[in-house]
Amino acid sequence: MKSFLMDLNQIRPSQLYLDQDKIDRLGGAFDPLNVRYNAPLPIKKNGGEAFLTDGHTRAFLYNEARISVIPVYWDTDDLDMDLYQTCLNWCRQERIMFIDDLKERILPHDQFEKKWTKRCEEAIQSEK
Template structure:
């Protein structure tokens, strides 16, 4: 895995919400100012757009700390790209274009599970 630096504002989020519990947990363990030593975030391309496949909470913490150039790597995992395409469409429809757009979309853990995780599960089954 070869990591490189990329402008956070050139990377699209692929989820509509953040989990408040996870943000609080990561705040104690993740130092966004320590960019050089933090694990890179995984990204893929959809058309010409780069998007996060994971690491939305860390990306949000970078943004909150006003860090815009972050370590990333090209995610080579075999992911459900149909699901990611659906998620990216949901994000576009709800105008979640930049990681900052999630600042007003932070949910308590149980609500995050219901509104995001269950929605994704329904999409995988073709129900959403």
């Protein structure tokens, strides 16, 4: 995995919400100012747009710390690209284009599970 630096504003989120519990957990252990030593975030391309496949909470913490250039790598995992396309479409419909757009969409864990995780599970089931 070869990592490189990319402007966070050039990377689209692929989820509609953040989990407050995860932000709280990571907030104590993740130091966004330590960019050089933090694990890079996985991204893929959809058309001409790069998007996060994971690491939305860390991306959010970078953004909150006003760190705009972050370490990333091209995710080569075999992912369900139909699901990611659906998620990216949901984000466009909800006008979630930048990680900063999620700052007003932070939910308690149980609501995150209901509103996001369940929605994704239902989308997977409808693909079958």
